[in-house]
Amino acid sequence: MKKLQTLTTTAVIGLASAVVPAFAQEANSDVDTATSVNEPALVEKPSAEKSSDVKPALDAQKKVVEQTKEQLTDAQNKANEANKQVSSAQTEVTEATEAVKHAEEVASKATPQNIEANKADQKANLADQDANAKDTATANANIATQTEVVDKAQTNVSSAEQELKDANANVSAKEEQVQSAKDAISGTGLAQAEDKLEEAKAETKGAEKNVTLADTALTDAKKADQKRQEAIDNAQADVDAKATLVNDAKDNLESATTKANGATTKLSQAEDKLEKATKALDSVDIVKIPNLTQFKEDKTSGDNDFMTDSGAKAIENTEVSIGKNAKNQPVDIDNLTQEQKEEISHLYVEGLNQIRRKLGVTNDTSVTKEMIEVASNRAKAYKERAQSPLTHGHISLLAGQKLTARTENLAGIAPKSEIKTMYDLKEAVVDALMRTSFADAPSNWGHLENNLYSTSNVGLDIANINGQYWLVIVTADKGKSIANPTNAEAIQKAYEDAKAEKEQAQTASEKANDALKQASTDYANALDLKTSAEKTLADANATPIQTTIAENNLRLAKLALDNAQKRQAEAQKAVDNFSADLASKKQALDDAKSALESAKRVQEIKVQALTDANTELAHQQSKLENLQAQKAKLVEEKDRLVTEAKALAEELKSYVDSSEKLAQTKAELKEKEAKLLEVKEKAENEKNKVSAITTKLVEEQAKLAKLQETFDKLQDLEEKSKHNNVTKLSDGTIVAVPKDTPVSEERPEIDIKALKEAIVSGKDVEIVDGKVVVRDTKPINVEHQKANTDKSKQAYASDKNVTIDNKGNVIVKGQTYTSQQQASSKPTYSRVERAKSLPETGESSSIAMLVLGAILGAFGLVTVRRKN
Template sequence: MMKKLKTLTTSTAIALASVGGTAFAQEAQATPVVSDTAVNEPALVTKSQVKPLEKSEVPAPSTVKPALDAQKAVVKDAEAKIDTAKADVKAKEATVASTEKEVATATQAVKDAEAIASQVTPAKVAEVKDAQTKNLEAQTANQEATEATNAQIKTETAVLAEKQSDVATAKENLEQAEKDVQTAEQTVANAESALDGTGLANAEKDLKEAQKGVKDAETTVSDAQTAFKNATKADADRDQAIKSAETDVNTKNDAVKLAKEKLATANQHAESVDAKLQTAQDELTKAQDALKNVDVVNIQNPTFHISDSLRDKIGAKSNDITYKDAYELWGANDNETTRRVMRGMAVQMSSASTIKISEADKNRPVDLNNLTDDQLVEISQFYAKMLTQLNHNFGYNENKKAYVSSETLERSKREAKQYEKRALDPRTAGHIPGGIENLMPMGNGSDEQTMYGLKQAVIRAFELSSYEDEPSKWEHLSSNLFNKAYKPVALTIANINGEYWMLTTFSGSQEDPIEDKTDIATLEKAVATAESNLEKAKTASENAKNALTTASTDYASALSLKTEAEKVLADAMATPLQAQVAENNLRLANIALENAKKREATASEAVANFSASLADKKTALEKAQDELKSAKTVKTIASQALENTSAKLEDQETKLDSLNKQVTKLLAEKDALVKEAKELAEQLQAYLDAPVALANAQDTQAKAEAKLETAKAELTTAQSTLEDLLSAYRTEYAKLVDLQTDYDELVDLAEKAQENVVATLPDGTVIAIPKGAPTAEVLPEVNVDELQKALATGKEVTLDAQGKVVVKEKRETYSAPAVKLVENEKVTYSRVERAKTLPNTGENSSVAMLVFGAILGTFGLVTVRRKN
């Protein structure tokens, strides 16, 4: 291929040709070319190197045009394939994005389930078990109190029946005594009226009432007989109901005892399993603690959604871009918009990533001026982990890791010493010659007195060189990205005039890695084993909890059934005894009938007394008065007896009512205990369901993550295909650029051939000399001593046409021509990358061309170009 034509400074070339001075290599390539000639090595030029010109014919542009047109067609076809591949990548990215949302949803579900499961602590389970134990104890106490109360109710119910009969008897006695008093009073009145011959009508009326009283008493006796019969049957039914209820209660009580025993067994088993679970948990905690004492590096690769307008403006292939996308877009088109996108994505990368330093490092002091090799290796390996994940995020070397080597570490230490010896601020003095490193300021080192603080500085250096590198046009990021193969890396600290700098040194060759003594894989395996053991213990614990829950539920159910049976028994026992009272009422009804008959007889005697003699009437009056007196005495006694029996009945009723209230209280307590037992069983069931729900959520998450991995793999394949097509496109596009350049230069030479003589130098360089230009057989004389002194000043030195030395304050430097970049192509500006390959200073024949062209330039403008 051909390069663009260049114009040389005549006087400089003449000076070189005249005195054999030093020619300094000028950088004029986008990417340095490997050469065995060291940077700044002098190229000596003498007059003897100038050779005669050979006139040559310039090829016509038409000789290149067919190949140029054909190459344009090839590039156009490659662009079409790239568009198709881009569409496929975009579709795959959409699938990945939607799957990532599924993973996010599943992950949130796991977090929610974990939040619930986290409440199931051993302490809370112990609380439930303790509550169940207390519930059992309360049930036992309640059962004993219920049985004692029921037994007392049986006794007191019988006593109540006696007291009720006593009161009924006393009432009947008092009623009969009152009637006897009334009868005696009426008899006395009748006897008195019989003496004076009046009151017969009243006596006959009393007789009728007495006769009616007999009939009423007979009816009462009949009713009392029926009531006694019914009461006897009711008491028999009551006894049967009580017996049935007692049998049912005893059966239910046996079931409660059995359920209680099962619950106790389940509790013991659960406690045993919980002990094993705690042991497994302790082992996991121990393994996790060991893992916590190592550094954790997790460089994420987030995507950022951009608007359609921004996407079109920066030429992105998707609305969701990564840091890599932003970097490539910026490399393809460096402007404020792409730089802004780079800044934004850098913030995304930093905020999404997690880099954790071991807490133990806070207690490890370091001396920045005397760091040991072990300490340097440790921070270097820490940095290498970050580089590894960063490169993986960019799709580079996915199966390889960055590493630290002894050779690179020693080289980094030497470079640090060179910076310290030079004692110049790198911000103004730049890198040392030949340095292959990133250089980041740390300040005065006041925050890096521990390994923890030093590693924080390492993180900061990584962020500065990977994310916040816009001032250097992300040259340091370019150094961090090994897009072909990983190379060794090492970190050292340089104290430059009291300010510390972190050097990240890279090697250009493969070297033996230093073993990373932090065996994270073994620690992770120990955690995995402990987690597996814990899962088994959890399974056993869940089974034990399930059995405990079942036992608790069975116990609560048995308790509930027994409580209902006890309620039935309480209702049966609360039914009063009726036969004893009914029997007493029948006896009293018969007595009342006899008394009614006696009153009837007395009333008959009173009527008959009206026809008796006066003496008999007087005798009857006296008898009636005695009977009245006796009846009143009986009434007084009966009244007192009723008062006494009523008081005893009231006491008995109060006692029995208290017992019945106690039963009601015990039943309410039973209901509360049953409710509590059920709640405890449900709580255990809830504890059991929480891990199951968590397992289901984790299973869903695992499936979503597997789906995401598949989608990412397909996206990676599509991206790889696109990269291959882009690589092929870049190759074909480069060919097109070369052909277009050759064509343009041939057109240019064809135009210049109209007024110039075209000749070819021995090294193949084509030059154009103005027609009619004079020739200088003898070069101007130069004062060599004066020239050497001027050159020693380090300033720009030129010679005029007469050979005089001219010293300038500033030198004009040659700038590389602008080269059009294809997509994903970037120009390497990094000092590190430039130092990896050394520029070609040129062969003697090339220098001769420069000198000869300069000589010809003495008589006119000379343009030259070189063929590759």
């Protein structure tokens, strides 16, 4: 047996304790040790890979993770910005949708009735404006007059107040003169009289100063009034100019309204005419045969195949339009009315004449009642014969027979179940014309010959031959032509003329409405300007005239001066009276008393005059206030009318522009919706990018974690390798053995069979030099602490790195677990002692594994296998 570097006996015992759980009851079954004991240890040296080899990849992966995080942040920012754009675009779509709804609402109201109502409202507004202007002019004149009256009343009040003031002063002066005269008689009061004289002189000087100030104020007032008048004149000129603009705009509006009404009337008439022409056109059947030059050449050549080919192209290029009304007209092809027979005959002839002309036949065919009667008789004859023309041919045309056809074509048509309306029947007639003219090779072009060279009159009817329906077309020179009541060319021309007339009327109406819209806007703007100018004029007029007041103030100042001078003279007389004789003094007293009585009477008159003046002023001011209130209402009414005029102009403009505005808002909505879809798609792309980068980040982080784990393990191994011999087991477990652990010598092999028999015998067993020795004595028991055993077992089972030191301790990441088997250098096994010493745990692993592991450990042979 080759040497193996193994763990020491005590270390092996420790590992065995970690792997094999305690067993508390006797094992009754045989223990198979063939694979669990004698199997050689499966170990391998650790990989030669170093942490330094992994470090570049680890660093690079860290950078990748960081870059991915940055990409994720950038993508998330872009996604957030895209979401904001979506929100903004959604708001714009909502606003555009509301704009479309509003435009649709306006468009729905833009009816001729509403437009006419708007015009009527504008006309009424003009009338109201005129009435308001007249009432305002009257109010302005009344206010101007009343203002003069109020000014005069105010002047009277001011004069009365001044006169009362002077009267009061005169009374006071007269009372003082009476007292002075008394004092002069008694010889006292001279000093007081002289003081009164000085006061009177001072009063005179003050009055003189007031006169000077009033004179200066009058000069200033005249200048202010001159400026006021200039402002009034300028404002009036502006009002006059704006009034001219309003009048012109009003005339233009009235003219534009008249023209718009006329254009609307013409448009309505043209629309009625077009409607009638359209209805007429709906009943018109149109067949347009294409150019037949090639077919004509092929016919001349007589080549049957060429004619068939060019005939097919002629059928393909023929334009057919059956009147829409025909779809609503039921038909019984077994009982066609005369009118229906005439209709299909005219339709056939319409296409037939075009074919004849294009193929060089100069005379046209026409429809006659007589030939329709011939066709009906022929149809009746075929029905009565009751034999198919395909097998029995045509009924012969007997000479001399009444109303006999010269030529006859029969063309099979669809069954009755498929021809229910005149539309179906007319399609069948045109189809018959095409087949008999351009697809007649099977009949050697005989039907074409009849179509081209028959005489001028044609009639059609339908024959029911044994349930199969045939169109009977006969020609002859019989009867008078019937005019086609639905002449396609005439009706088409009438339709085109009506359409052109309607378009012209539409253009004229649009121009007239545009002119009306502009005139309405111009009028509203002119009104606005005129109203503003009138307000400026009103403000200028509202500035009070200062000259009149200043003149009155000057007059009152002069009056006050005159009275003051009189009082001064009287005060002088009172002073002079002290030097007069007694008789003169007495006379002066009597004169003073008389003057006092006169002054009191004047005072009473002035008091009453002031009262009357105030009463009159209040009365006139009340009148002025009433007039101003009326004007204020007129101004308010005018503002309302101007606002109404603007609103009507805007309403008319919105009506005229409604179609264009609706188209514009719809286009804008479509644009906004397209933008919303675009930004939504962008946001979804950004969201997907975020999701993709997030997934990538998770993957890169997983790669980083794996590299980090590998790097950490390699570093740990490198650290362990400094002081240990490291071995990697087949299940990935790393075992590090201290380098100073002794190497066991070669051990003798053990007789496993004898060992099993000895254990089964229940006696104590000892191995000496590889031989099994059975003893009767009891060796020292080896006990295992449950806690250490469990910790060792759990450490090994946890797939962590396990280190065994040179003392036999199990080390898991620095935690040491000590085995109690180190207490004995020579293990002995006893079932009795084992039963006493091992704790009751309830676990059921084989006791043989523990025994054999311990015994084999004594010889340095260890097998470590983890059971899953």
